[in-house]
Amino acid sequence: MKVMVIGATGTIGSAVARELAQRHEVITVGSRSGQHQVNIEDFAQVKRLFAQSGNLDAVVVAAGALHVGPLSQLTPEHFHVGLKGKLMGQVNVAMAAQQYLNDGGSITLTSGIDTDHPIRGAVAASTANAGVQGFVRAAAIELPRGLRINAVSPTVMQESLHLFGDLFTGFEPIAASRAALAYARSVDGAQTGQVYKAW
């Protein structure tokens, strides 16, 4: 299979690229590095990326900006960081990918454990991540040609504890290599409309 991984230089994305490269041809995409660069918030750039890469069997996204901060200080603009980045950035990829995926191909997006298990300071993240999962459930029933779409909802990564550990006290961190297995289930599997919980 030919698989594009967007966010391939991040903690999760690099583990996903390693996992999938054992069996598949992987195209790595980042915002600044990787084989191709894209700003997923810009739909025109996303469409150009797919026009360059040509037909694919799978697209994985492990990317998207989110704002973290206490509810009492949040403004609409803080919510729009995640709506524009993590939510619509991934939706842009899914919408553009439809035309370039071979029959039976898959789209795998990323939400997060705070969708189901809220933590302090993450209400804007919970909002955007829940939106991703809702989109996946609905898109799954309308995609043509056996195209599939799933989401992976990861917990906090061992590799990210130095950044996010304080937010996730009491949550069991997992290795990015374990989270990558959930993406492999989506890419190599046959289900659609699923949320794979990597926790």
Place this chain on the structure above:
Amino acid sequence: MKVIVIGATGAVGKAVVAELAQRHEVVTVGARGGQHQVDFADIESVRSLLAKVGKVDAVVVAAGSLHFAPLASFTPEQFYVGLNSKLMGQVNVALVAQEYLNDGGSITLTSGIVAEQPIRNGASASMVNSAVEGFVRGAAIELPRGLRINVVSPTVLQESMDSYGPFFIGFEPIAASRAALSYARSVDGAQTGQIYRAGEHA
């Protein structure tokens, strides 16, 4: 209790007003009708509404636009119709209401059955309604002073079958007066972070 109902002239909102007015003082708000008007997609408009109404014990929102279209033809702009209205409109109300609610007061928002049970043409509706529910789960754990927040997820209403019936074939419609009971559970009850599913069968 003093309760503001935003979207008070809609099918759900009218029934919520009728239900709550039996026990509470209800302030009705609409986009064009009601005692006060608000453009809830604009947080400044929400701020001036609550500054006029003053302290309240509960805020209910049953309002918000969504775009329906086949997935293949959806544009980013069409997704933003629902994100700016049904999602951020309700978030705006919740953000501003924090300051105007008395201790123990409640915020009740509206999602919809398609958050969990998708229908054709409903990619934006599922996205937006799920995001509203995610917001409510996240906000519930951070609200101060015993403030509560819940969301009602109604199925299609009998009163709306003329417009929405063809989208919801096989879904059992319920009377708006039954959906209104879920809002009453949120307003008069004591729970927070809940999704009250009005008429949904598992």
